[in-house]
Amino acid sequence: MLDSRHRANHADHALAAQDVRAAVLELRIPEPAARAGQPVDFSKLKLSAPGAVRRPAVAAVADSMHDLAYGLIRVLDDNGAAIGPWVPELPSAALAAGLRSMLRTRAFDDRMYRAQRQGKASFYVKCTGEEAIAVSQALALENTDMLFPSYRQQGLLIARGYPILKMMGQVYSNTLDPLKGRQMPVMYSSREHGFFSVSGNLGTQFIQAVGWAMASALSGDSRIAASWIGEGTTAEGDFHYALTFASVYRAPVILNVVNNQWAISSFQGIAGGEAAPFAARGIGYGLPALRVDGNDFLAVYAVTRWAAARARANLGATLIEHVTYRSEGHSTSDDPSRYRAADEASKWPLGDPIERLKRHLIARGEWSEARHEALQNEVKQEIRALQREAEASGTLEANTTHSPKTMFEDVYKDMDWRLQRQRQEAGF
Amino acid sequence: MTTMSMIQAVNSAMAVMLSRDPKVVVFGEDVGYFGGVFRATEGLQKTFGKNRCFDTPISEGGIVGAAIGMGAYGMRPVVEIQFADYIYPAFDQLASEAARIRYRSAGEFTVPITVRSPYGGGIFGGQTHSQSPEGLFTHVVGLKVVIPSTPYDAKGLLISSIEDDDPVIFLEPKRLYSGPFEGHSDGAVKSWSTHPASEVPEGHYRVPLGQAAVVREGAEVTVLAYGTMVHVALAATRDSGMDAEVIDLRSLIPLDVDTIVKSVSKTGRCVIVHEATRTSGFGAELAAIVQKHCFFDLEAPIERVTGWDTPYPHAFEWQYFPGPARVAEAMRQVAAG
Numbered sequence: 001m002l003d004s005r006h007r008a009n010h011a012d013h014a015l016a017a018q019d020v021r022a023a024v025l026e027l028r029i030p031e032p033a034a035r036a037g038q039p040v041d042f043s044k045l046k047l048s049a050p051g052a053v054r055r056p057a058v059a060a061v062a063d064s065m066h067d068l069a070y071g072l073i074r075v076l077d078d079n080g081a082a083i084g085p086w087v088p089e090l091p092s093a094a095l096a097a098g099l100r101s102m103l104r105t106r107a108f109d110d111r112m113y114r115a116q117r118q119g120k121a122s123f124y125v126k127c128t129g130e131e132a133i134a135v136s137q138a139l140a141l142e143n144t145d146m147l148f149p150s151y152r153q154q155g156l157l158i159a160r161g162y163p164i165l166k167m168m169g170q171v172y173s174n175t176l177d178p179l180k181g182r183q184m185p186v187m188y189s190s191r192e193h194g195f196f197s198v199s200g201n202l203g204t205q206f207i208q209a210v211g212w213a214m215a216s217a218l219s220g221d222s223r224i225a226a227s228w229i230g231e232g233t234t235a236e237g238d239f240h241y242a243l244t245f246a247s248v249y250r251a252p253v254i255l256n257v258v259n260n261q262w263a264i265s266s267f268q269g270i271a272g273g274e275a276a277p278f279a280a281r282g283i284g285y286g287l288p289a290l291r292v293d294g295n296d297f298l299a300v301y302a303v304t305r306w307a308a309a310r311a312r313a314n315l316g317a318t319l320i321e322h323v324t325y326r327s328e329g330h331s332t333s334d335d336p337s338r339y340r341a342a343d344e345a346s347k348w349p350l351g352d353p354i355e356r357l358k359r360h361l362i363a364r365g366e367w368s369e370a371r372h373e374a375l376q377n378e379v380k381q382e383i384r385a386l387q388r389e390a391e392a393s394g395t396l397e398a399n400t401t402h403s404p405k406t407m408f409e410d411v412y413k414d415m416d417w418r419l420q421r422q423r424q425e426a427g428f
Numbered sequence: 429m430t431t432m433s434m435i436q437a438v439n440s441a442m443a444v445m446l447s448r449d450p451k452v453v454v455f456g457e458d459v460g461y462f463g464g465v466f467r468a469t470e471g472l473q474k475t476f477g478k479n480r481c482f483d484t485p486i487s488e489g490g491i492v493g494a495a496i497g498m499g500a501y502g503m504r505p506v507v508e509i510q511f512a513d514y515i516y517p518a519f520d521q522l523a524s525e526a527a528r529i530r531y532r533s534a535g536e537f538t539v540p541i542t543v544r545s546p547y548g549g550g551i552f553g554g555q556t557h558s559q560s561p562e563g564l565f566t567h568v569v570g571l572k573v574v575i576p577s578t579p580y581d582a583k584g585l586l587i588s589s590i591e592d593d594d595p596v597i598f599l600e601p602k603r604l605y606s607g608p609f610e611g612h613s614d615g616a617v618k619s620w621s622t623h624p625a626s627e628v629p630e631g632h633y634r635v636p637l638g639q640a641a642v643v644r645e646g647a648e649v650t651v652l653a654y655g656t657m658v659h660v661a662l663a664a665t666r667d668s669g670m671d672a673e674v675i676d677l678r679s680l681i682p683l684d685v686d687t688i689v690k691s692v693s694k695t696g697r698c699v700i701v702h703e704a705t706r707t708s709g710f711g712a713e714l715a716a717i718v719q720k721h722c723f724f725d726l727e728a729p730i731e732r733v734t735g736w737d738t739p740y741p742h743a744f745e746w747q748y749f750p751g752p753a754r755v756a757e758a759m760r761q762v763a764a765g
């Protein structure tokens with residue numbers, strides 16, 4: 001009796017408020033604003049003006065900053081000036097180093113993409129347009145912090161000084177490949193550089209990063225962890241595992257969602273990005289959640305420093321959504337002209353990260369178009385020379401790689417009788 | 429009749445079922461507007477509308493769980509897992525749920541879903557685009573496991589799978605999508621158009637689950653294979669000049685034991701071929717069945733030719749892949765034994 005009256009009241013209330021009526025049910029299936037051949041439309045993208053979003057104290061409680069998940073932290077304005085509360089303290093030399101790493105990353109991507117097209121590699125993934133995220137975050141973190149990336153954070157390795165020659169060796173699966181031909185191109189691994197072995201299975205690294213951070217905390221260490229996934233991957237269970245564990249144990253970890261608008265052919269709305277920003281997912285877990293302009297080198301640096309300072313002070317994890325755009329195909333297996341407007345990349349309202357940092361350095365009086373061009377050429381020459389050197393050790397089509405004998409190693413610490421016998425059977 | 433590649437045949441099966449049965453829906457990652465990364469669902473959304481064929485979030489557990497829920501409502505979902513290597517997040521929904529709901533509800537609820545997924549190597553996909561996980565699913569009672577080797581079978585088996593009232597794992601040998609592949613990595617890429625089994629009816633037909641096909645009759649040795657390995661076994665037969673009887677299992681669960689037993693009883697020798705890793709692979713089950721039923725007819729120990737017990741290595745694809753040379757060698761050994 002009571003119960004039914006309560007329910008009726010509830011329904012009345014809802015009706016009065018919105019005049020909603022029961023209807024024949026229908027399923028909503030999200031559609032992007034523009035498909036191939038349609039005019040580009042970014043009007044639904046929520047932007048804030050540069051400098052407009054507040055910067056809470058590093059020690060602020062997560063509950064007091066829900067607005068940050070819905071704003072967009074930006075530092076650089078259209079003229080290249082750095083404005084607002086998030087302007088980081090960064091010497092020009094550090095910015096110049098960041099610019100160089102971004103240019104090297106882009107040049108490396110271009111050469112490897114072409115090499116794949118020529119049949120010298122099986123597969124390649126570019127990060128064009130997203131370089132600021134990996135490069136700036138590598139700069140903002142300590143070199144001893146542990147990184148759990150996806151396949152699109154090659155900029156982390158490059159910024160940490162990993163030899164590009166080795167990366168090329170892996171792309172070509174030749175004798176320079178440190179992973180002995182076992183892994184695909186782009187799925188790098190370098191313990192020395194604090195770069196965890198990249199998995200092809202989306203999302204798995206997110207909770208692993210939290211586990212690493214928990215171990216660091218359990219061990220009384222000072223190092224923190226960071227991980228990256230695409231917005232599409234937030235739909236995997238691993239995202240929920242990571243946020244839950246990070247929240248429960250206040251793990252010293254930075255959880256990054258790189259929202260480049262597209263997951264192969266499905267737009268960010270298919271991952272639930274229309275209902276709420278990906279950063280807002282953090283609120284339900286009680287985590288600080290920041291939404292940042294991912295093409296703004298300074299803003300990315302500033303939020304990463306903020307999140308790292310919290311983690312280092314035992315204040316736990318931060319979720320960061322980087323708003324950016326995947327300028328090129330998902331991979332060499334993809335043809336984005338089939339599913340999205342061809343000029344979307346050029347009309348992306350947040351511009352190109354390299355151009356924007358260049359403009360800022362020029363505005364600071366520390367850089368010029370001429371110097372930029374010179375640097376660009378220098379980097380291109382360097383990458384070309386490295387490519388020639390790498391190709392001298394073979395390419396995939398030339399089939400010059402480690403001995404196939406090695407494929408039986410590292411399945412276990414010690415090879416068991418099966419593998420020994422199978423290696424013999426294989427003739428090695 | 430029309431000439432179809434395997435991918436076209438798979439597409440045609442879904443189109444036929446979407447038009448015949450309003451309860452059929454098709455969904456998965458990139459399957460809607462784009463038509464799937466292998467183009468299996470090309471044009472389906474355009475023809476049948478967004479409500480019948482749509483994109484999902486990247487969540488394999490979500491895809492299969494949602495399919496089970498739709499099945500409980502009375503629909504007949506056909507879902508795609510983009511690569512079999514990415515099916516593991518759905519394993520709980522498949523092994524603990526889809527496989528057991530009929531049993532635990534005493535038949536009150538059923539799971540009439542089909543989970544399609546490309547499997548197997550041969551495209552330099554490394555360890556996360558090459559796996560053959562069929563043995564994980566044959567081990568789960570309550571699931572059916574179907575693997576075609578030709579366009580004709582792919583369409584007829586997929587239609588039977590969609591019409592089946594139990595959950596079916598439908599594994600598509602991706603290396604066969606555009607042409608029959610015999611395992612000679614350096615050989616020219618063939619197209620399906622000259623293969624007799626590329627003649628496919630445009631409309632509805634079934635290839636029943638649980639019936640193997642004798643694709644080549646022979647007297648010297650029986651070769652049991654499925655998927656890509658059927659073509660490899662035929663190539664090995666030709667290369668070695670041996671008179672092998674090649675059996676395409678087509679469905680692993682339910683398994684056509686009679687055809688297997690009849691053949692091995694006749695030849696007295698048996699080679700089992702699969703691309704999956706050896707230990708606890710489906711070949712072990714086949715060997716146990718053959719030795720039980722054909723013990724007194726066997727003239728030599730049964731041989732297995734399989735992928736090595738390692739992850740699928742990127743650069744050593746062709747040293748890993750159990751190609752025709754290895755199959756032919758096993759055939760000779762078994763014939764001599």
Ligand SMILES: Cc1ncc(C[n+]2csc(CCOP(=O)(O)OP(=O)(O)O)c2C)c(N)n1
Nearest residue numbers: 152200201202230231232233262263264514
């Ligand atoms: C578990 C799993 N499911 C599916 C795939 C296939 N796949 C590879 S990348 C990709 C899209 C990922 O999109 P997103 O997370 O947004 O990252 P982005 O590629 O845009 O950086 C898909 C579906 C996979 N690698 N792993």
